Amino acid sequence: MAVADSEAEPTVVADHLDIIYKVIAGQGGKGTAATAFRRILKRQDRPTIREVHAVKDVSFIAYKGDAIGVIGRNGSGKSTLLRAIAGLLPPASGVVYTGGQPSLLGVNAAMMNDLTGDRNVVLGCLAMGMSAAEIQQRYDDIVEFSGIGEFIDLPMSTYSSGMAARLKFAIASAKMHDILLVDEALATGDAEFRVRSERKIRDLRDQAGTVFLVSHSLDVVLDTCNRALWLDGGVLRLDGTAEEVVAAYTKFARG
Ligand SMILES: Nc1ncnc2c1ncn2[C@@H]1O[C@H](COP(=O)(O)OP(=O)(O)OP(=O)(O)O)[C@@H](O)[C@H]1O
Numbered sequence: 536m537a538v539a540d541s542e543a544e545p546t547v548v549a550d551h552l553d554i555i556y557k558v559i560a561g562q563g564g565k566g567t568a569a570t571a572f573r574r575i576l577k578r579q580d581r582p583t584i585r586e587v588h589a590v591k592d593v594s595f596i597a598y599k600g601d602a603i604g605v606i607g608r609n610g611s612g613k614s615t616l617l618r619a620i621a622g623l624l625p626p627a628s629g630v631v632y633t634g635g636q637p638s639l640l641g642v643n644a645a646m647m648n649d650l651t652g653d654r655n656v657v658l659g660c661l662a663m664g665m666s667a668a669e670i671q672q673r674y675d676d677i678v679e680f681s682g683i684g685e686f687i688d689l690p691m692s693t694y695s696s697g698m699a700a701r702l703k704f705a706i707a708s709a710k711m712h713d714i715l716l717v718d719e720a721l722a723t724g725d726a727e728f729r730v731r732s733e734r735k736i737r738d739l740r741d742q743a744g745t746v747f748l749v750s751h752s753l754d755v756v757l758d759t760c761n762r763a764l765w766l767d768g769g770v771l772r773l774d775g776t777a778e779e780v781v782a783a784y785t786k787f788a789r790g
Pocket residue numbers: 556557558587588589607608609610611612613614615616
């Protein structure tokens with residue numbers, strides 16, 4: 536269901552999307568590479584492959600200017616959906632069309648732990664395709680927005696998880712993204728950073744990009760998103776305005 540008007544330009548179209556993970560199910564052990572290796576050494580039978588159907592027949596259209604909260608219980612397929620939109624997971628069936636370049640900002644986004652925050656800002660900006668001149672121009676804003684202060688000259692390995700998440704968000708949001716995918720990055724920040732990052736998401740949305748935000752904080756979704764998708768067991772239960780979907784999910788969660 537589309538919240539935008541008929542003039543709006545679609546940026547992401549998911550059409551009957553199914554994502555299935557294939558995992559090695561060991562006999563008694565966990566399905567890790569180590570257990571598979573032990574099995575080979577012991578010349579045991581081939582392991583069974585278990586399938587996890589993480590996203591089931593999901594269809595929606597996102598438009599320019601949409602900020603879409605993705606909500607649902609643990610394991611309901613939210614991160615998987617974001618990774619599929621980013622093109623990191625091949626669909627088992629169905630398709631995702633994206634008009635523009637999606638950028639996934641996850642709490643696990645690659646940063647070089649041994650390098651200083653300062654070097655990571657430069658690397659991150661280069662990775663997003665910014666020129667040296669653009670980086671120089673944006674550098675102070677990024678550092679100020681991150682609120683890292685003098686820690687910017689220390690290796691990332693000395694940062695708390697919240698500080699690292701703030702720096703990642705500051706780097707990612709320095710650039711205008713066609714489609715920005717944010718996975719729980721705000722949850723690790725403190726209250727003050729949360730307020731600033733919510734404002735930033737609103738700016739990105741106003742600049743006519745499309746933002747997807749996976750969050751367990753329904754308040755953040757209500758404050759920053761115009762739309763929400765509720766996933767349950769990989770199925771899209773509801774697609775509508777943030778208020779409507781959060782209300783339905785809250786009612787459901789309260790049993
Ligand atoms: N790399 C993987 N290999 C196999 N199964 C996976 C993998 N990643 C996720 N899954 C499974 O896919 C399903 C959806 O997981 P996903 O991480 O997308 O859920 P989520 O809604 O983001 O959860 P949470 O709120 O806990 O972050 C779960 O059953 C999970 O066990």
